[in-house]
Amino acid sequence: MTYHIPVMLNECLEGLNIHPQGTYVDVTFGGGGHSIAILEKLNKDGRLFVFDQDIQAKNNLPDDPRVTFIHSNYRHLYKFLRLHKATPVDGILADFGVSSHQIDTPDRGFSIRFDGKLDMRMDTSSPLSAWEVINTYSREQLTALFYKYGEIDNARRLTSAIKEAIEVTGQIDTTNQLSDIALPLSKGKGSKYLAQVFQALRIEVNDEIKAIEEFLTQTPSTLKKGGRLVIMSYHSLEDRPVKNFMKYGITHGIPEKDLYGRFECPWKLITKKPIEAQPKEQEQNPRSRSAKLRIAEKI
Numbered sequence: 001m002t003y004h005i006p007v008m009l010n011e012c013l014e015g016l017n018i019h020p021q022g023t024y025v026d027v028t029f030g031g032g033g034h035s036i037a038i039l040e041k042l043n044k045d046g047r048l049f050v051f052d053q054d055i056q057a058k059n060n061l062p063d064d065p066r067v068t069f070i071h072s073n074y075r076h077l078y079k080f081l082r083l084h085k086a087t088p089v090d091g092i093l094a095d096f097g098v099s100s101h102q103i104d105t106p107d108r109g110f111s112i113r114f115d116g117k118l119d120m121r122m123d124t125s126s127p128l129s130a131w132e133v134i135n136t137y138s139r140e141q142l143t144a145l146f147y148k149y150g151e152i153d154n155a156r157r158l159t160s161a162i163k164e165a166i167e168v169t170g171q172i173d174t175t176n177q178l179s180d181i182a183l184p185l186s187k188g189k190g191s192k193y194l195a196q197v198f199q200a201l202r203i204e205v206n207d208e209i210k211a212i213e214e215f216l217t218q219t220p221s222t223l224k225k226g227g228r229l230v231i232m233s234y235h236s237l238e239d240r241p242v243k244n245f246m247k248y249g250i251t252h253g254i255p256e257k258d259l260y261g262r263f264e265c266p267w268k269l270i271t272k273k274p275i276e277a278q279p280k281e282q283e284q285n286p287r288s289r290s291a292k293l294r295i296a297e298k299i
C-alpha cells in the first residue's frame with residue numbers, strides 16, 4: 001500500500017521557489033512525498049524541518065542529516081522552530097487534511113468505506129476521539145458541529161437519531177454503526193452525506209480549523225522577507241481562512257483601513273486564483289480533484 005501520493009508536487013516546489021542553501025518547513029510531513037522532493041533541491045547546507053502530529057509518519061523519515069522531524073501540531077510552528085534556532089525560514093509548505101494511509105487504516109476510523117472504531121484522531125495521544133464526541137456531547141454541541149463543519153442541513157434530525165440509538169444500545173462504538181444511523185437521513189447520495197458527517201467529526205476531533213488559523217497567524221513572523229507560503233486545501237472550510245489571510249493578513253473578516261483605505265498585509269499574492277491539479281493528475285489521483293493551491297510571498 002502506498003502511504004500517500006503527493007498532490008501537485010511540481011506546482012508546490014515551484015511555489016516554494018527553493019534556494020539550495022535555504023531552510024524550509026513542511027508542516028504536514030505524512031508520507032514525505034513533498035519533503036523528499038524539497039530535499040532533492042537543497043544542497044548540503046540546506047535544512048528541512050518537518051512536522052506531523054501523527055507519530056506513524058516518522059517511519060517515513062529519510063535517513064538524511066538535513067532533516068529534523070518535529071512530532072507536534074503545526075499550531076505550534078513558531079515555538080518549535082525557534083527552539084531549533086531555525087527562524088526565519090525561506091519557505092513553508094502545508095498540505096492539509098489526512099493522508100491516504102490514515103484513511104485506509106480501518107482502525108483509525110476515518111473512512112466511510114471500512115468498519116472501524118470511532119476514533120479519527122490524527123494524534124493518537126490526544127484525549128478526544130470521535131467516540132467521546134458522539135457518545136458524550138450534548139444535543140446542542142452535536143447539532144452545531146454537524147451544521148458548521150459538515151454543512152449538514154438536517155443536523156438536528158441527525159443528532160436526534162444518534163441520541164435515540166444511544167438510548168437503545170447504550171453507546172455507539174463503530175463507524176458502521178454511525179453510518180447505519182446516518183444513512184436513512186440522507187436526502188441525496190448516501191456516500192456524500194456520510195462524507196459530510198465524517199468530515200464534521202474529523203474536524204471537531206482534531207480541532208482542525210482553529211489549528212489552521214493559529215498556524216497561519218504565525219507564518220509572517222516565521223518567514224524571511226521574500227519567503228514563500230505554499231498551502232494546499234481540500235474543502236472550503238480549510239481554504240477560506242487561507243484565502244482571507246493571504247489577501248488581508250487576517251484569517252476572517254476584513255481588516256481595518258486607514259483614512260486612505262489602506263491596510264497592512266504582510267503578503268504579495270503569487271496566485272490571484274488558486275491553482276488546481278492538471279486533468280491528467282486528477283484522473284490518476286482522485287484526491288487531487290478537490291485540491292486548491294495558494295501561494296504568497298512575505299513582503
Ligand SMILES: C[S@@+](CC[C@H](N)C(=O)[O-])C[C@H]1O[C@@H](n2cnc3c(N)ncnc32)[C@H](O)[C@@H]1O
Nearest residue numbers: 004006028030031032033034052053054073074
Ligand atoms: C495530506 S497529508 C500530507 C501528505 C504529504 N504532503 C505527502 O506528500 O505525503 C497530511 C499530514 O499532515 C498531518 N497533519 C494534519 N493536520 C496536522 C496538524 N494540525 N499538525 C501536524 N500535522 C498535521 C497528518 O497527520 C498527515 O500525516
